Amino acid sequence: MTSYLLRRTAFLLVSLLLAMVVLFFLLRVLPGDPANALLSASATPEQIKAAQEQVGSNLPLPEQFANWFGSLLTLNLGQSFISSLPVGPEIASRLAVTLPLTLLSFVLALVLALPIGFVAAWKADRWYGLVLSAFSQLGIAVPVFWVGILLVDAFAVDLRWFPSGGFPRDDWADPAAALQSLALPVITIAIVMSASIARYVRSATLDVIGSDYLRNARALGSGFGRAMWRHGLRNGAVPIISVLGIELATTFLGAVVVESVFTLPGLGSMLLTAIQQHDYPDIQGILFVSTLLVLIVGFLADIAQRLIDPRLRQSISGNR
């Protein structure tokens, strides 16, 4: 197991490096000199040259990357072109909104998806099973921001149970207020994600219910419920865990979009602004952090799968 962990960690780091190279060059390939962000329309050649020097865009690309990567290793993500604020701390404070939003949404989505998917499979021939399957079909077809808009109208504007947007200025100093601001966004994302995850839960449950090992366990005297608990749970978890990594990444993306609906000061709005303003340090920093998070989640999902499924740990000496 340890050798696998080491290999997997090395793979993660290499992937991160590769991803950053790809993204860095992708951004630079975009038309327009990054230095333009610092200039007004009527800049003089000297001003242009000075800006380019400041930004470093007059250097050859590989050197630019080396510089950026070098500062990355010292955990310095550079400074925003626009605001000159350091990128790192800004991202950190934005993460304080986006991370809880993502995680809470994901947990709620799981809490909803597991029973929905399970019942949809178990009672596939009853009407309520079909209704739940229909819910899944609808849930994956609906734009997440639309759900947000509708919920805001219903619960914030009409019923006034929640604020229609924004986040407390002092962040989490008052947890209750912060959570209130996140409540509707979390519910919005969770509804859509639960529909997606429920499909996988349903599929896995159907596989388990129709499986030979379940029939075998019952044939030897285990009741249906007991057999599902002892055998179905673990076996069903394997295909579900393998997609949870992707689903978490999608949840993260949903958070980015939903932040617009609810004007939350999270990573999403920072990225949006940075994109519109061609603020390269910001964009790079955000992409780096998100890539890192996505890769870490994938890493954890892989480890979890190996822990559950002994077949993945098959040693060379196993005889068949």
Next chain:
Amino acid sequence: MILDIQGLRVSARDGSALVDGVSFRLDAGERLSLIGESGSGKSLTSFAITGLLPEGLRASGSVELAGVQVIGAKERTLVPLRGRTASTVFQEPLTALDPLMRLGAQVAEPLRRHLGLRGAALRDAVRAALEEVRLPDPERIARAYPHEISGGQRQRVAIAAALACRPRLLIADEPTTALDVTVQADILALLDSLVAERGMALLFVSHDLAVVSKLTERAIVLRAGRVVEENTIERILTAPADPYTAELVRSARELDAALEVP
């Protein structure tokens, strides 16, 4: 009488009969084969005995297992019977065993449920069960996972789990079909001796006449869900009454004859 089936009918959701009017009896210690091609309903008949038909299929008629009516019975009536009164060995041990659970734990399950064994007593019983199916190094096997051992060994483990609680009736649904030919004979011999030792009744389901003739003396031939012949194996082989049976015998002999060196 351990098993009494009268007019068993298994129908699909659209009403079509997959098993139609099957009747036979089995006394304690008796052996009987169900022979048929795929789609003949032989496996479904065997599943119906323990009330484990797949979703969507309905059984009607009468199936009495050790005096208990199975058709229409509630789960909680049937659960104590499974593994204890009647036990089943399935065709493909790789999928019949939980791939994520150690083999020892899987054999222990019926022992824990039916006999209430725990701790050291349970471990000993598991070991004994694995030894009875002639598995070498039972401790290693108990700790292993299904994919770590060979197909023949897996089937032995499955048999061990099925027989752990000394059932009175063993239902074997094509237990050697998925195994290598060289291993088949061993498993059949194992079944033969275990069934004889314990005086169990045996219901052996297969499509293979040669295999069936090794283990049982009486057979029922099924075709499209109906019984077409019921007789001793000897009679079936030498003087089949039904043309379908005759065809089966003829084909089996043809295959056999191909092996004869002229």
Next chain:
Amino acid sequence: MSAVVEQAAQTAPDPRDRARRRARRSVTLGVGLTLVGLVVLVAAVSFVWLPHSPSDTSGGRLQGPSGAHWLGTDVFGRDLTTKLMIGARIALAVGVGAVVIGAIIGITIGMLAAFASRWLDDTISAVLDIIIAFPVLLLAMLIVAAQGASLGTAILAIGLAMSAVVARLTRVLAKRVLAQQYVTAARTSGTSWAGIVGRHVLPNIWPTLGVNLALQFGVAVLAEASLSYLGLGAPPPNASWGRLLQEAQGTVAVAPVGAIAPGVALVVLVVGVNLVADGLRDVADPTRRRSR
């Protein structure tokens, strides 16, 4: 032996079972096609007739549904039904465009990877995996941000982002086919690589790939809706449903129809396409357990 088998096959319960399944299948496919057809119809009609001119702002601001304006008007007084119908054109254009681009690029790269030497193949799939780690939307956002917001850019961006997923799937499927014995047989009997691709690989991967592309259609439409909502989509006159929702968001309390109708339209199209994909999946592989 054959007579026995024939008899057994004739009396086996399969035919009725299969027919039932076919009927069930056609419901999914039928409903899906109906929904998609509805949107196609509206888009087609929009080229020939519109209730009002899209730039006509005489309707009065934020009016509710009425005889003159079936779905009311927006904040500038433009007719919502007209905008919705135009949006149907955009949605279909995005779906078809992105899928075509994604398919062409993705299948090409995937095929190359499948046929390539080990080293090249490994590199390609590593890069693909990394790109796929980023949701389609994020990549599309970057591309659109660089090029400026327009319909063409959005379609291109989504198509490019999608091509990575298509490429990976193509590669996996193609490799599976290439590993089959009938391919080796074809090679030894002298069929060229092009022949292999045309006669064995493509026909075999097409069903699964086709279903996946159908699903990507829905993904593309939703991605464009998100892009538009975030302000990175095509501006009017190519306003998509996502854009309509963004415009209606501020006034949802006063004129709810504006915030509901475009969303419903999106759901209808995407559900329809998904059902078509599910239906095709059942048709392509009838031995699969119905997963509805």
